[in-house]
Amino acid sequence: MERFEQEFLTKLDELVSIESVYHDAEATSEAPFGKGPAEALNCVLRWGEEDGMIVKNVDGYAGHIQLGEGRGEDAASVLVHLDVVPPGPGWTKAPFALTEEDGRLYGRGVLDNKGAAVAAYMALKQIKTEGVALKRPLRFIAGIDEERHWACMDHYFQEEPQPKTGFVPDADFPVITKEKGILDVEVTQPLFNIETSAPVFLQSLHSGERENMVPAAAEAELVMYDAAELERLYKLLEHMLAADQFKVEAHGSVLRLDVYGTPAHGAAPDLGDHAAVKLGQVLEQLPLDQAGLTFVQKLLAEWGDSTGRLLGVQKETSDAVLTVNAGVVRYDASTKQAKIVATVRAPAEVPLAELRAQLDTWAERRGMDLRVLDELPGHSLQSDHPLAQMLLDVYEGHTGERPAPLAIGGATYARVLKDGAAFGPLFPNRENTAHQADEWMYFKDLLLCTKMYEDVLQRLGQAENL
Ligand SMILES: [Zn+2]
Incomplete structure (x- = not known):
């Protein structure tokens, strides 16, 4: 197996193994949502630090990893969440461990949203490794209270500016331009x-x-x-x-x-x-x-x-x-x-x-x-908006297909961005096992996500009109 794939699996295993479920009883000032969510945030910020990027933990609520110099308000962003819902009954695999079987990866959060978080992180790291020149900074923003009340994002945006634009890998492909109220x-x-x-x-x-x-x-x-x-x-x-x-x-x-x-x-x-x-x-x-x-x-x-x-x-x-x-x-x-x-x-x-x-x-x-x-409130981005079109271009470039944008009932962090859209990680006609027992995704789908996210982040980092 390639080194890249090995690193992907190691990181995802590390993250899935953390029971990042909200626990009121464990809340402290450093860990407002309990031990697990705080540990997941620290884990990802540590990767960023080890890979030589700028990291910031905003009071244990949320945090970011930044690549490239510049102000937060000029940044293009990718927003992920690292908390998960409780496992619930019916699992045949261990929910808090990564199990690989027949090309599938199982574990709580593999689909929602840890798998995509690792894909987005690895994409950012690739851009750094390749030394791509950026016209503005890229911010990987991670929250840990998405499955409840988004208090993580409320607090984060009190302390940090809202990025101009961004995408959220926490729903479906090709691109979500409408989210229900x-x-x-x-x-x-x-x-x-x-x-x-x-x-x-x-x-x-x-x-x-x-x-x-x-x-x-x-x-x-x-x-x-x-x-x-x-x-x-x-x-x-x-x-x-x-x-x-x-x-x-x-x-x-x-x-x-x-x-x-x-x-x-x-x-x-x-x-x-x-x-x-x-x-x-x-x-x-x-x-x-x-x-x-x-x-x-x-x-x-x-x-x-x-x-x-x-x-x-x-x-x-x-x-x-x-x-x-x-x-x-x-x-x-x-x-x-x-x-x-x-x-x-x-x-x-x-x-x-x-x-x-x-x-x-x-x-x-x-x-x-x-x-x-x-x-x-609901969220919508015009489907002819340059961001929506760019995301569709990337999707088409990697899959050869250009389906119409989607409207969904789920809420993603795209709502906290003025110009934002959810983009993957679930491909059309794939089983949606978010919040279910034996949550899973194909490893090859996550690797394809990584390639697309790298492409998107690179375009965002070099664009002026998005
Ligand atoms: Zn989610």
Whole structure:
């Protein structure tokens, strides 16, 4: 194997082996997002230092590696993130180690976003090694709170100027010129009229941990005294679900029902199979108590509709549709509270204020409390913008193809740049395993990314009009 490839794998292995998942409990002033994310940032900055580039750690929030002299505001940039989502269940490989098998690289972050971070870093290093003359500095900027609230970038840009232009290798090829607007919301409902004497009493329903993931599992606790109801439940389960999609455990009159779906990124709920929605569809066939039934038929069903139609917020433009993902579902008869935390993603053209007003109308009609947790306006770059065209030129130069630019539901750091676009690392027709078990990418794809990123950085470093 070539030395370059060996170095790539060593670096990626080092980075994937760091569990850079956010941990509140570990937060300190040097590591505001916990030990793992801080370690990942230090690791990459150390590479830059060892390779003789200018590095800066901005208070443990984010950092950069700069090649070439000059001011930050004149720099062209590549923005990556080094934090990852928790591994979740279902892995057949070790999530925090790099496994190479049949040309594939497995590990949490290989696709999102550590593989691309190494590709971009190696591209920068190549430019340095080759001694390419630059008209302006190149900045590799790394954040470590991308999977949560982007506090890393907020802090970084308080201390450092915004680069003029840049790209973000954290989505798909050929180039993303539009990113949806995002509203993360929490809906709570106090529960009244809980009749524990109903034939089937819903005691609790829990599913999901994060608004931006489609829940892979859901569990409900039911109280039922009548054997005939239990019989009916079994029949329903066998009729509606495959054998490996549910599990029932009875403890006297209390029954625990687990339903399994398929996880996916909350920005693309159609790629997943929402476990709580499936569970709700089973439960609504039973003679549930009124509070439980209202919950599954209204709150859960309406937020479980990923098109937003049942909430009255459905939207579609020429290149994007609105999506809803209810990533966290909680129902507790004991505390008399029901709650849903969801991410709603609308085409870039839709004003978030309009979406918010429609959701408020829904909440008022249902008598529920709706709180906005996070709000991120959409982003768009004209597809005839010189940056978009340059990225397409590079893509075409390396692949022979020039597909149309894309619109996506995910949020990338491109939003923090005035002129910015996401560019790779996922090639068309490749399986998107971001946030999933056994996350993987082809090594050859990452090597091709490296070549393209080198080409892009070189063009950006020598351009005056981009
Ligand atoms: Zn990412």
